[in-house]
Amino acid sequence: MIRAVVLISGRGSNLAALLAASLPVEFAAVISNRPQAEGLEHARRRGIPAIALDHRNYAERTAFDAELMRHIDAYRPDVVVLAGYMRILTEGFVAHYADRLVNIHPSLLPAFPGLDTHRRALAEGVKIHGCTVHFVTDRVDHGPIIAQAAVPVLSDDTEATLAQRVLAQEHRLYPMALRWLAEGRIEIVDGVARVSGEASQALLVPVSGPHGTPA
Numbered sequence: 001m002i003r004a005v006v007l008i009s010g011r012g013s014n015l016a017a018l019l020a021a022s023l024p025v026e027f028a029a030v031i032s033n034r035p036q037a038e039g040l041e042h043a044r045r046r047g048i049p050a051i052a053l054d055h056r057n058y059a060e061r062t063a064f065d066a067e068l069m070r071h072i073d074a075y076r077p078d079v080v081v082l083a084g085y086m087r088i089l090t091e092g093f094v095a096h097y098a099d100r101l102v103n104i105h106p107s108l109l110p111a112f113p114g115l116d117t118h119r120r121a122l123a124e125g126v127k128i129h130g131c132t133v134h135f136v137t138d139r140v141d142h143g144p145i146i147a148q149a150a151v152p153v154l155s156d157d158t159e160a161t162l163a164q165r166v167l168a169q170e171h172r173l174y175p176m177a178l179r180w181l182a183e184g185r186i187e188i189v190d191g192v193a194r195v196s197g198e199a200s201q202a203l204l205v206p207v208s209g210p211h212g213t214p215a
């Protein structure tokens with residue numbers, strides 16, 4: 001068992017997927033920078049400490065991150081899991097949790113770091129899109145890639161339909177990646193994350209349904 005603290009900002013569907021996955025992970029606490037985050041409910045329902053730390057009460061980003069670190073470290077986590085945590089992290093924060101800070105991002109990195117990934121993917125006309133679980137470095141949405149899931153972009157996709165297709169894969173990908181981490185199977189070699197015993201770190205979702213070739 002490893003111990004994890006999860007950081008969220010909102011809905012918390014990735015958190016819910018992680019909690020439901022029966023992972024060899026003790027979820028020690030969930031912390032949100034937004035007091036109203038619905039995701040905190042997922043933690044409360046399971047009796048996991050759900051902490052709201054409102055970033056608006058801190059004038060400086062460094063002061064907020066310092067307080068956040070104090071809360072996180074009280075739980076002595078092996079890993080800090082960002083699950084829809086929508087704050088830019090300070091360098092000090094990232095350094096403090098080096099190699100034990102992971103994130104999920106709704107694009108196939110290094111394409112589309114930042115916000116509005118689905119809208120931008122549609123605007124670029126990419127035909128394959130997806131999501132990435134990666135270790136966090138001090139470059140936003142960058143770092144050794146642990147796993148990726150790819151989905152087709154369909155000709156009649158809207159931002160909402162594409163987001164939904166990607167999110168369904170996020171809910172498979174993050175538990176898979178966290179399990180590997182918990183099993184101690186991930187190694188970073190020359191900036192690349194490798195998982196022992198896995199030939200592939202990818203989930204590929206074929207086109208299916210009324211507008212695509214059946215899988």
Ligand code: GRF
Binds near residue numbers: 104106167
């Ligand atoms: C997800 O798309 C995640 O990839 C991104 O923010 C969204 C969070 O959704 N970082 P949820 O709060 O997990 O439902």
